[in-house]
Amino acid sequence: MMKNIKNYSLLLFLSMLMISIISCKRNDGYNRPASTDKTKPAVVTNVKVDNYNGGSYITYDLPKSDNILYVLAKYQIRDKEDRETKSSYYSDTVNVEGFAASKDYNVTLYTVSRSEVMSDPVTVTVHPKTPVFSLVSETSALQTDFGGVNVTALNPQKKSIGVIVIAFDKSTNELEVQEQFYTKSDTINYSVRGFNTDAREFGVYITDKFGNISDTLKKTINPLFEQLLDKSQFSVYQLATDSPIGYGWVLPNLWDGKTDGNSDGWHTNPGALPPWVCTFNVGRTYKLSRFVMWERPDGGDKYAFNHGNPKVFSLWGSNVPSPQDAQLPLTAPVGAVVGDWINLANYRYPDPPSGLPVGSTNAADNAFVLAGVNFNVPLNAPVVHYLRLSVSQTWSAGNIAHVMELSLYGQPQ
Incomplete structure (x- = not known):
């Protein structure tokens, strides 16, 4: 088992090892x-x-x-x-x-x-001090999540580490690698999904670019049930403080299933100040688990990580029958209540994988946008029947906001 784990870890950091090898061969005055x-x-x-x-x-x-x-x-x-x-x-x-x-x-x-x-x-x-991968491992924790397991850990030094999530596989009778990802983030909050609700042993270990591997933290977990919300039940719930629609990109486009940029999404009218807000009814009460956002991809212009695509945004919800309008603040802590609405979570869209500046993104960045990005809803968030998407900052810091599609997941109540 440890041999397999090591092979996965080495594969995970192959690119980083190559960079390390290249750096050792660069001209530092030796030639x-x-x-x-x-x-x-x-x-x-x-x-x-x-x-x-x-x-x-x-x-x-x-x-x-x-x-x-x-x-x-x-x-x-x-x-x-x-x-x-x-x-x-x-x-x-x-x-x-x-x-x-x-x-x-x-x-x-x-x-x-x-x-x-x-x-x-x-x-x-x-006598080096405790390696970062070990420090991160000491803070790691596993907890049940919708459709799988949630991993949390702390990486205050923001060093390059890999988080490897494993789960018991009945076909091999072994713990097998399910997902692995590389990060420098100081706070790790990552979910692996796609499992039924049966009890299953999960594990997580931390590795680094040198192939070091921590001990494996294991826990038996019953994943929570989740399903894709039925978009055919969604409807516009227009409120006075919602942002005016621009260019005919009406709100129902946000759940029409079209994500490739060849059709319309939700688009606000130019000129309004943030936050840019839209409100809709999801048809019944849900305990939300996560959502996928598709921002506007490149087309004739450079839209990926640019233009009116959200960079910083919040999701507000309500389970009050016929919730009343309220002016949402530009920023608010999670759990803040404004009228009939509660702030479920605040989000920041990930930076472009290429690291290129706004307006200079490449094909890989656009592919990232086209694939959609998952965002978790906190496990302690209340149930909701109505949602408000509130965009406080876009990638261009302009005066519009636009999104192609949202897919929401959760547990019907």
Whole structure:
């Protein structure tokens, strides 16, 4: 089982490992003309260690020689896992990282000449602090969710980690990987769905880009029942403070099942100040679990992560018969009550996967928008019969908002 887990983790971080390998090969001043001087260089001296979570900075004095090209550090980050790090002659520090535990490790330092002649070894002991993947694992928790399991954890250092969710599979009689995702977020709140309500053992473990793996947290959970809300029962519930419609993109387009951008969505009229709000009736009372939002994708113009697509928004709900109008605030804490309406949750649409600035997104970013994005509704949110989508900020910070489609999931009451 652990062998399979390790393989999954290595696959998860293959791209990051490749980046790491490439960075080790980049030109940091090593590629100077080869020297004919085959003299063994002197060793580094005055070695000092500064430990941090999962690694150590080693500082030193270089020998006084124009023939030194770099300092090489050789070490093991775990049993039979060798690693090398180079630091050019321009630096007095080498960073050794990726250690699997907080304990003593030996690091061997060599000065290397321009003729690739290595000095005698200098061995130093480092004792890195607890690695980040272990710290995150210590805070991880599993709880039941609609259609599956919810994972929470804290990553206050915002380091790159992987969260691997496993579940018991009757066909193999093993815990098998269900989903894995990579994040630098300081707060992890992630759900894996698609399961029936039968009791099932779930697990989660944390890994990093060096292939380190935490212990697995396991828990038997009965997933809660959820279903896609029947959009044929949705209807407009027009309120006076709802944003005027623009360009004929009427509110029922928000649940017409069309997400590809070749048809109309919901669109406000230009000129109004945020929040931009629409209100609708979902046909009956539900305990909501999540929803999928499809923003406007690229078409003739760059709409993905741009234009009137929501960046920051809230979902408000009510279970009051014929709820009355109320002016929603631009921002409000979750659970805030305004008239007959309660703030179910606040959301921020994810940044473009490419990391490109607004207006410069690429095909991968547009594919992300076309696929739709899942947003969880908190488990403690009240049941609702009416909903208000309130957009407080768009990607262009302009004076309109638009959304192609919403699909909501939950448990009928």
